[in-house]
Amino acid sequence: MDKPVIIGIAGGSASGKTAVAYKIYEYFKGKHTIKIIKLDDYYKDQSHLTMEKRVLTNYDHPFAFDMELLVKHLDCLKAGQAIQKPIYNFELHNRAEEIETIYPRDVFILEGLFVLNESQIRQRCDILVYVDTDADIRFIRRLQRDMKERGRSLDSICNQYLTTVRPMHEQFIETSKKYAHIIIPEGGSNTVAIDLLITKICSIVEE
Template identity: 60%
Template sequence: MKKTMVIGIAGGSASGKTSISRQLKEIFEDSASVSIIRQDDYYKDQSDKTMEERIKTNYDHPFAFDNALLAQHIQALLHGEMIEKPTYDFVEHNRSALTETIYPCDVIVLEGLFILEDEALRELCDIKVFVDTDADVRLIRRLKRDVKKRGRTLDSVIEQYSTTVRVMHERFVEPSKRYADIIIPEGGHNLVAIDLLITKISSIIKKNMV
């Protein structure tokens, strides 16, 4: 019987989660067998807040995410149903009006800060991965990403990292490492670990074709 496998990838901000997911998607881009679902797209809607209020939101706390909707969507996919996945606008600090249609598939790669921290999400994962990258490397990557791609200023990124990102990482993200089946140092640069995931995904797809 065909079974969808869920691979959960967690880790600190800018640890390399998205890089790993992107590489996996590129390998299987000619196939409808793999879907990437990012927890970042499930930030709560903030249309009722002013821009100033949105900026002050602690985006590195689990409460910033609609994990109930995310879990509901994963369960729907596992039951063979399509979903309309939300998307997030990081410049507007708010959920976008655009959605993305996701169809049932062989493998769901679920990535985000709190995939292993949230019990309901954790229990949906067949393979639990934690991307373990040094704090100084994550900070440098976050600075480059947020300034270039998310319209942030250098000072605002440093302020956010100092006041919330580092604190929330130590409180919520780092402890979730104990739930991982696999720990990957250095994220997308760890080619051996990525090859192992590719091999596992390929075997699932091949098994479901029988």
């Protein structure tokens, strides 16, 4: 295979994007080389800002991401070149000092909020997937995740959801659903949709 297959997975916050990505990853692991890339790692560097100002950033707007760097990295990966991917630290609201070297693979899974929203990213993906999950389920999942894994308080999670997460979802993410080749309701629990997606990926990889 001359070029890798790139699968773009988008959907609302805590919709199950990561669960779908890992179901695909587990299937191909051992059969083909595969790597998951998270859009979250491409949040812009905020080292020049104080913690107080970093907290005020709207992290649910496309402008919070370094899309230019991501597009450059996708082009490198499609050309068979390694990249130096940033790593994001959610507790510091900034990129970590460490970076991750990602080498060429047969399959890449790019998952994140705005994967379908950005035309330059869509153009570089072979399959576009939207994970569609009800808002109340997504909020509960986000609440549990951010308190347990990201060190956030209940008040900060609720405030962020009402002021930025929900309105940005309605403006940018929900409207990007129209670009999806495949829509998966309920995320990782939808085994039928995931099996169909895997079958399609297999057909592309084997060409």
